Amino acid sequence: MSDNMRYPFLDLRDVTRPDRDAIVEAMTRVVDSGRYIGGEENVAFESELAAATGVNHAVGTANGLDALRLIFRAAIELGRLSVGDEVIVPANTYIASVLAVTDNALTPVFVEPDERTMNLDWSRVEEALTPRTRAVLTVHLYGRASWDDSVVGRLRQLEIMIVEDNAQAIGARLVDGRTTGSLGDAAAFSFYPTKNIGAIGDAGAVTTNDKALADAVRAIANYGSDRRYHNIYCGLNSRLDPLQAAILRIKLRGLEQECSRRRELARTYSTHINRPEVLLPDDALTAAVWHQYVIRVDRRDDFRRALAAEGVGTDIHYAVPPYRQPCYRCYSSLVLPVTDSLADTVVSLPVSPSTSVSDVEAISEIINRISY
């Protein structure tokens, strides 16, 4: 899709280019260190991520899905959740959020998103509660914080666990300045290469202020071992690769710059696209970090074709919601019209490192004039 486009949606070589030499140097350092599992790079990255997030603990993991799986698994091991408990999830999330729930034999309860924020509709959370609801997984989709202090306050009174899927929102804040990844009981990060802070491969992390949870996540991710050859859980192997840790330390230093770059692009789209039938994302001027800039259009295929003909690459996040995936056919009879309507109309526009403000002005102008 990005080949031959004047305005490619995303080319990962553009992501790496500014840091290439530092990345190669960091990789060489790890190669020469002889320390290929864990070690100094991991310790340093974890403390830098904890500091950037404003929490006491960060634990590197092999990827973002495992970060989520490990949070739920740790909560089960600590006796805070039990198999079969219900976990509220936004129905329009990426499938990894739901896989983390079902992989732990927990029951996902899909709640509709808010059409305006495209994030969990918090006003529907209370009607979805049952005596079996033990957790809410809030997903900061597209880089926009999804949080509601008054609903969360009531959930806390019911001792319901709040987990954040922060895969798309590193660096995002609430308007009062609190950062995503520090809001709930624990948060999962992904450093998949296309994310705002991306590794050169798979990587993830868990953040939390809860030491017991952090210790359990770390042990479960390392064969369930709390010290050498002593296994307190039937664990798995999902450790952060020190090569990725070394690379992520470099990327993390550029976090604020990357957030402001994306904000500027988003602001430019929001002020330049002026076609009534194109719905713009809400919140263009707040503290979102714009992992995706998502507009909504009818006749989406025609719209994308017309843009592609003008050299503009686009993508869809996501065309098929989890409850309509073949693996979740047990949920296919649910009625989720807002989720379906978003899935049918969303289009992501380029906000890649090679996308300049003048590119965004040109793309906006193309959107304003094309017929489709």
Ligand SMILES: *Cc1c(COP(=O)(O)O)cnc(C)c1O
């Ligand atoms: C990318 C992503 C994940 C999974 O992260 P991986 O590192 O690819 O395993 C989970 N949730 C959301 C919302 C994501 O975008």
